[in-house]
Amino acid sequence: MNIRLYNARILTMEEGRDLFRGEIWIKNDRIAYVGAIEEIEEEGPGLPHIKWDYELDCENNLLMPGFKNAHTHSGMTFLRSYADDLPLSEWLTKKVFPYEEKLSTGDIYEFTRLAIMEYVTSGITSIFDMYLSPDAIAEACRDTGMRCVLCGNVNDHTSSPEKMADEYERLNSFNPLITYRLGIHAEYTCSKELIDSVCSVVHRYKAPFYCHLSETRDEVEDCRKRYGLTPARYLDEVGLFEYGGGVFHGVHLTEEEMDILAMRDVSVITNPGSNLKLASGIAPVAKLAEKGINLAIGTDGAASNNALDMFREMYLVSTLSKIRENDAASFDATKVIKMATWGGAQAMGLRDANVLATGKYADIIMIDMHQPNMQPENNIVKNIVYSGSKKNVKMTMIGGKILYAEGRYNIGESPERIYENCNRIAERILA
Numbered sequence: 110m111n112i113r114l115y116n117a118r119i120l121t122m123e124e125g126r127d128l129f130r131g132e133i134w135i136k137n138d139r140i141a142y143v144g145a146i147e148e149i150e151e152e153g154p155g156l157p158h159i160k161w162d163y164e165l166d167c168e169n170n171l172l173m174p175g176f177k178n179a180h181t182h183s184g185m186t187f188l189r190s191y192a193d194d195l196p197l198s199e200w201l202t203k204k205v206f207p208y209e210e211k212l213s214t215g216d217i218y219e220f221t222r223l224a225i226m227e228y229v230t231s232g233i234t235s236i237f238d239m240y241l242s243p244d245a246i247a248e249a250c251r252d253t254g255m256r257c258v259l260c261g262n263v264n265d266h267t268s269s270p271e272k273m274a275d276e277y278e279r280l281n282s283f284n285p286l287i288t289y290r291l292g293i294h295a296e297y298t299c300s301k302e303l304i305d306s307v308c309s310v311v312h313r314y315k316a317p318f319y320c321h322l323s324e325t326r327d328e329v330e331d332c333r334k335r336y337g338l339t340p341a342r343y344l345d346e347v348g349l350f351e352y353g354g355g356v357f358h359g360v361h362l363t364e365e366e367m368d369i370l371a372m373r374d375v376s377v378i379t380n381p382g383s384n385l386k387l388a389s390g391i392a393p394v395a396k397l398a399e400k401g402i403n404l405a406i407g408t409d410g411a412a413s414n415n416a417l418d419m420f421r422e423m424y425l426v427s428t429l430s431k432i433r434e435n436d437a438a439s440f441d442a443t444k445v446i447k448m449a450t451w452g453g454a455q456a457m458g459l460r461d462a463n464v465l466a467t468g469k470y471a472d473i474i475m476i477d478m479h480q481p482n483m484q485p486e487n488n489i490v491k492n493i494v495y496s497g498s499k500k501n502v503k504m505t506m507i508g509g510k511i512l513y514a515e516g517r518y519n520i521g522e523s524p525e526r527i528y529e530n531c532n533r534i535a536e537r538i539l540a
Contacts, residue, residue: 110162111136112509114473117167119143120490121465122174122450128489133172134159135471138285138508143465170503171476171489174465175234176419177453179378180357180407182240183224183249184217187535188412197325197387205412211538214245219530221249226524227417228255229505229513234472237378237407237457239292239319239357241267243276251284253520254512256472258457259289260319263307264298270306277314286508288458290354292319296340297328308348317354317458320344323366324358325389341366350375355456357407359397360390367393367400376403376456379448381425382416383409391433394426395440404448405456420501423449423494442494475504 115132121143132149134142185205192204217240228236238246239260250257259280261273273291280289291311293299299307311318322340323329332340342365344350350369355376362370362377370377379392394404406426408417423445430440454463462470477483482496493501505513512519 110509111141111159112471113159113161113164114167114172114475115164116169117172117475118169118478118489119145119465120171120173122447123464123466128171130169133465133471133473135509138471138510140465140467140469140471142467167475168479170478172465172473173476174450174454174463175472175474175505175507176232176449177235177237177405177457177459177462178228178233178408178417178419179237179355179376179405179453179456180380180409181224181236181238181417182410182412183221183236183238183246184212184240184242185410185412186220186223186227186417187212187216187531187538188410189415191539192412193386193415197389198327200387200413208538209241212241214242216534216538217242217245218249219527219534221246222253222520222522222527223531224411224417225249225253225255225520226518226527227411229507229518229520230502231417231419231499232474232476232502232505233417233419234474234505234507235453235457235459235462237290237453239294240410243280243289247280247283247287251286253522254286254507254510256286256459256462256470256507257288258459259287261290261292261307262294263292263303264294265300265303266298267294270303270310273307274310274313277310277316290319290458291316292354295321295324295328296332296344304344304347304349311349311352315352317352318344318349319355319357320349321358322356323361324384326361329361339363339366341369345369345373355405357409358384358389358392360384360392362393362397367397367402370397371400371402374403376405376452378405378407378453378456379426380407380409380414380422381429382418382422383413385425385429386415387413391429393433395430395434395436398440398444403452403455404444405453406445406448418499419449420493420497420499423497427494442488442491445494446490471506471509473504473506474502477501477503
């Protein structure tokens with residue numbers, strides 16, 4: 110299918126390329142051409158004649174790469190606004206784990222579809238999902254058209270190194286929208302023997318490794334008591350970061366741990382909304398950036414954040430850094446936009462979905478500039494971070510398919526049916 114998006118302003122997120130006016134051509138799931146108006150006019154008749162299947166006048170709105178939600182638990186939408194206002198340990202043991210045991214794979218499929226609806230309204234075109242039943246998540250993403258990177262969730266109660274290895278081989282060839290990365294839930298939910306077994310799998314595939322890490326002070330201190338080491342140093346010493354990877358949260362990292370992550374090319378995915386709500390703390394993003402560590406942004410799940418809104422997360426990344434460092438200039442909005450797009454793609458291994466350029470996936474969003482919160486246009490990028498909202502998402506396209514536009518969904522099912530299914534399941538589980 111040949112698609113032409115014209116009369117647009119374009120932010121490709123390529124290094125050194127500023128915002129410009131032009132158009133994007135798409136062939137099937139890839140970008141075939143990105144050009145400024147001047148380039149198109151100069152080449153004129155020299156450009157190939159294309160029979161367009163669909164042409165969209167963007168009306169001078171902004172096209173940019175979709176946001177990458179680099180850490181989430183989509184199936185946890187069933188606990189939205191149910192497990193609130195509790196300390197993390199009590200939240201997990203009394204409100205999360207007991208009810209998760211009641212979830213079926215079909216339940217997770219439905220709640221993942223609900224999350225996907227929220228993602229596309231927020232301009233999110235890729236998710237890094239760690240949750241129970243990765244097969245159900247993969248099927249939900251395939252059926253709706255969401256690009257998804259699945260993350261292993263091995264711990265003492267769920268999954269196993271052998272099951273993770275099987276998922277790694279199966280799901281990396283399941284569908285072009287789906288990839289899979291090796292991982293554990295966290296150091297504190299895995300025995301030493303289990304971590305050693307996971308390390309063997311990582312080395313067998315020579316693959317990057319991911320996990321929750323240093324989310325709370327208690328987590329760090331408990332690891333010190335067990336092994337005499339902080340979590341990042343312990344996991345590095347057993348060999349889990351030898352092939353890079355990423356850590357989720359990274360709120361309480363020591364200077365030594367930051368140096369380890371930088372040396373091992375390990376990304377840090379910050380989750381400011383969730384960390385605030387659970388009183389976990391504020392990640393040192395400015396310091397991490399100084400160390401040259403790749404940074405990305407995640408919403409975490411709807412049980413710990415409630416909203417799966419990338420605009421809110423972007424705002425919090427910048428403003429919380431200013432508070433943490435006591436410096437209003439500590440983290441510029443342009444860095445935040447890079448985290449939400451290029452940085453997320455880097456952390457997730459999505460090298461073909463990081464920028465808008467020829468040959469890359471057509472994962473594109475349109476930002477509505479004809480709304481008061483986007484005016485005046487003193488600085489469009491900073492408007493997106495500091496005053497933007499989900500209401501500005503006019504279109505979300507993934508792999509050349511428009512999943513959301515002008516308030517309407519194209520995900521293979523009616524919103525009302527998904528809402529009905531999810532409410533029925535939630536009533537059953539939480540009764």
